[in-house]
Amino acid sequence: MAFHQRLPAPPLDVLVEKLWDWDMPPAAHQFERVLPQPGAQLIINLHEDQTRVYTDDAERRCLASAGSVLGGPQLYSQIIDTAEQVRVMGVVFRPGGAGAFTGEDMGAIAGCDVDLASLFGSDATALRQRLLETADASDRLAILERWLQGRMRLSRLESCVAHALAWLERTPQAVRIGWLVREVGVSERRLALLFRRQVGYGPKEYARLLRFRAVVARVHGLARVDWAGVAADGGYCDQAHLGHEFRRFAGVTPGEFLARRGPYPNHLPLD
Numbered sequence: 130m131a132f133h134q135r136l137p138a139p140p141l142d143v144l145v146e147k148l149w150d151w152d153m154p155p156a157a158h159q160f161e162r163v164l165p166q167p168g169a170q171l172i173i174n175l176h177e178d179q180t181r182v183y184t185d186d187a188e189r190r191c192l193a194s195a196g197s198v199l200g201g202p203q204l205y206s207q208i209i210d211t212a213e214q215v216r217v218m219g220v221v222f223r224p225g226g227a228g229a230f231t232g233e234d235m236g237a238i239a240g241c242d243v244d245l246a247s248l249f250g251s252d253a254t255a256l257r258q259r260l261l262e263t264a265d266a267s268d269r270l271a272i273l274e275r276w277l278q279g280r281m282r283l284s285r286l287e288s289c290v291a292h293a294l295a296w297l298e299r300t301p302q303a304v305r306i307g308w309l310v311r312e313v314g315v316s317e318r319r320l321a322l323l324f325r326r327q328v329g330y331g332p333k334e335y336a337r338l339l340r341f342r343a344v345v346a347r348v349h350g351l352a353r354v355d356w357a358g359v360a361a362d363g364g365y366c367d368q369a370h371l372g373h374e375f376r377r378f379a380g381v382t383p384g385e386f387l388a389r390r391g392p393y394p395n396h397l398p399l400d
Contacts, residue, residue: 130154135270141278143285144226148273150218150266156211160189160399162389164345164379165203167338169227169235169329171220171245173197173257173273176213180242183208185380197245197257199227201238202329204338206380208399218260218273224294224335225286228327232282235329249280287323289313293332301339301364306332340364341378344371348387349394356383 133150136142146168160183174180178196183189185208228235231248245253256276263269285291292313309332310317324332344363348354360371375383381397389397 131266133266133270135267135274137274137277141274141281144223144230144281145277146221146223146226148218148220148270148277150270151214152216152266153214155215156398158398158400159211161209161211161214162380162397162399163207163209164395164397165205165207165338166221166342166395167202167224167328167335168222169202170200170222171198171227172200172242173218173245173260174213175216175218175257175261178257179213181210181213182242183210194242195244195246197253198242199231199233199238199245199248201241201243202227202235203240204330204334205240205378206397218269220273220277225290225327228329229286230277230281234326236325239329252276252280286327289315289320290323290327293320293324294328294335297332297336297339301336301343337374338378341374344375345379345386345394348383349390354383354387 130152132153135148135150137145137148172180174196180194180196180198182192182194184192185206189208191210222230225235227233233243233248256273259272260269263272286294293309296309296312306317310320313320315323321331324330324335328335330338340363344359347363348359356371357368360366360368363371365371365374372383375381375386379386379397381389386397389399391398
């Protein structure tokens, strides 16, 4: 039992950041809060033929999906069931990568889990069955990578979207749409339309998510945090602004994040 990761070979690496295989004992806690990340993810559950997330309220209602799904781009945290997170595989797409790979409108499926069979038919069912029959994690990852390589529809993003993504990655604290429009050389309306279709949300929302992710990466391993300093360095107006963004993206306050954090920065153990 272990956690394995694999970096894809070209040309898939343009669209996919990594592939992973999780084969671990059940967690001691029942639920986890998963923080949003730029980019969509493909999830294949090899333990159960089901994927479960829960509403973020007192009722915590279960929303079940197929065992193999394309998780659309997220702007909010999700609550997952650790009982099913025992044998799971996944693909982390680069921002815009899932849209280029599938040809789907990422804005239309943002925040949703889409049955992989609805996108790839019986090929998706056959893939999961073959992975179930493969004992070695490295072999499973190789099978998954070859399956992805054989189904690439586009080799690249729209040029203006790729340029905007690179620009925002360099300067998420100082995003101004006017500056960005001049950088990419298309109208603001055209950029917003293409960006939302391929990435799943607009450039401003994407920049806000990048700023939040940078804060999470910075504070996750710290014993004590100067939140006012983190807010200033991260491009926030003040500490209150940072707290608002934490509640929006993570569903918790900065203090709750520190209290609940575990070994993985994107996962917060719950009860």
